[in-house]
Amino acid sequence: MSRQKLETKEIRICFVGESFVNGTGDPEFLGWTGRVCINAQQKGYEITYYNLGVRAETSRYLKQRWFQEVSYRLPQEIDGRVVFSFGVNDSGWAGKKQGIELPETIENTRSILSEAKQFYPVLMIGPPPCGDVEQEQRNQIIANLSQQFALICRELDIPYLDVFSTLVNSSVWLAEAKANDKAHPRAAGYAEFATVVQNWDGWLSWFS
Amino acid sequence: MSRQKLETKEIRICFVGESFVNGTGDPEFLGWTGRVCINAQQKGYEITYYNLGVRAETSRYLKQRWFQEVSYRLPQEIDGRVVFSFGVNDSGWAGKKQGIELPETIENTRSILSEAKQFYPVLMIGPPPCGDVEQEQRNQIIANLSQQFALICRELDIPYLDVFSTLVNSSVWLAEAKANDKAHPRAAGYAEFATVVQNWDGWLSWFS
Numbered sequence: 103m104s105r106q107k108l109e110t111k112e113i114r115i116c117f118v119g120e121s122f123v124n125g126t127g128d129p130e131f132l133g134w135t136g137r138v139c140i141n142a143q144q145k146g147y148e149i150t151y152y153n154l155g156v157r158a159e160t161s162r163y164l165k166q167r168w169f170q171e172v173s174y175r176l177p178q179e180i181d182g183r184v185v186f187s188f189g190v191n192d193s194g195w196a197g198k199k200q201g202i203e204l205p206e207t208i209e210n211t212r213s214i215l216s217e218a219k220q221f222y223p224v225l226m227i228g229p230p231p232c233g234d235v236e237q238e239q240r241n242q243i244i245a246n247l248s249q250q251f252a253l254i255c256r257e258l259d260i261p262y263l264d265v266f267s268t269l270v271n272s273s274v275w276l277a278e279a280k281a282n283d284k285a286h287p288r289a290a291g292y293a294e295f296a297t298v299v300q301n302w303d304g305w306l307s308w309f310s
Numbered sequence: 311m312s313r314q315k316l317e318t319k320e321i322r323i324c325f326v327g328e329s330f331v332n333g334t335g336d337p338e339f340l341g342w343t344g345r346v347c348i349n350a351q352q353k354g355y356e357i358t359y360y361n362l363g364v365r366a367e368t369s370r371y372l373k374q375r376w377f378q379e380v381s382y383r384l385p386q387e388i389d390g391r392v393v394f395s396f397g398v399n400d401s402g403w404a405g406k407k408q409g410i411e412l413p414e415t416i417e418n419t420r421s422i423l424s425e426a427k428q429f430y431p432v433l434m435i436g437p438p439p440c441g442d443v444e445q446e447q448r449n450q451i452i453a454n455l456s457q458q459f460a461l462i463c464r465e466l467d468i469p470y471l472d473v474f475s476t477l478v479n480s481s482v483w484l485a486e487a488k489a490n491d492k493a494h495p496r497a498a499g500y501a502e503f504a505t506v507v508q509n510w511d512g513w514l515s516w517f518s
Binding site: 140156157174 | 332337344357360375383
């Protein structure tokens with residue numbers, strides 16, 4: 103019994119997505135992904151942390167690269183898990199430039215998630231709100247996208263976390279984004295994002 | 311003048327290599343790479359941090375993957391830089407399993423670095439010492455490898471940092487590695503590694 107208590111479970115997690123996964127803007131270089139790993143480690147898990155967030159990433163390119171990068175880091179013999187989080191670029195800046203419309207985003211997302219769940223335990227975390235001048239319009243698009251993602255995940259039986267609904271009411275997230283580059287917050291905003299994830303059943307189910 | 315002072319220089323850095331680049335074992339999930347980025351950010355640079363350290367990586371596979379992963383994250387229009395650090399796996403555990411001998415490591419390293427410098431400003435940081443039961447023998451191999459890397463980098467005019475010589479005399483690095491998994495330290499060991507990098511002319515030349 104006491105021996106079991108001393109055993110540390112080793113888990114390797116790939117976080118895959120765009121700049122919000124990368125933690126862009128965080129002067130502490132942890133983002134929400136590093137912070138949730140610190141929290142899980144403190145519960146007695148030995149976590150290997152792979153951050154595969156890429157700035158300006160859209161679902162079109164994520165669909166093409168995720169498996170190669172993830173399978174290289176999570177060979178079959180180890181306990182590997184994958185957390186996806188994307189959507190803001192599809193809804194705005196990068197997506198518009200690349201002509202990505204909602205039907206394509208939905209198709210890409212369904213394809214990515216249904217393939218991923220064949221290989222790994224998978225979680226999906228939705229896109230956060232933005233604070234630029236077109237905030238109202240963009241956030242309506244992101245809110246709609248988040249609902250679409252929820253439907254896809256329900257269909258595929260993948261736990262989904264809607265962070266948009268929480269963070270759009272957070273003064274910290276939007277205030278930091280506005281004061282920074284209109285999209286990415288600083289340390290306090292990412293800490294708030296991390297808290298939402300850490301309290302989520304989907305994430306907690308991996309550490310019990 | 312005051313306007314220039316207020317301008318923040320945006321730099322994106324890919325750190326490419328093995329588990330020591332990943333920061334494996336660090337409960338703070340920064341490793342030496344995250345710590346040197348925090349330090350550079352505090353000097354007024356806006357850093358995007360891409361950690362491409364992969365556990366058990368050897369030069370044979372790094373040679374095959376680095377360009378695809380790096381060029382995806384560092385498009386031509388942005389100020390992208392690359393820091394390589396590898397060698398421990400070539401010298402030991404993973405390399406032995408895969409039959410990687412010194413001549414192949416040297417050939418792979420020359421190939422990786424000479425290709426990389428055609429596209430990006432490049433730095434190379436050598437392999438750190440280990441603290442396992444075969445410590446003496448392995449560290450002799452790593453020390454020799456570090457000297458070989460220094461020669462290749464001199465030949466290619468790429469700044470090279472020999473961290474081995476400093477860390478082999480560090481009680482913190484080896485004590486933490488021994489108490490952990492014999493290879494990877496915890497937070498204090500990685501902080502010591504970061505300090506060596508931060509005081510190095512090669513790294514400092516990127517932030518002046």
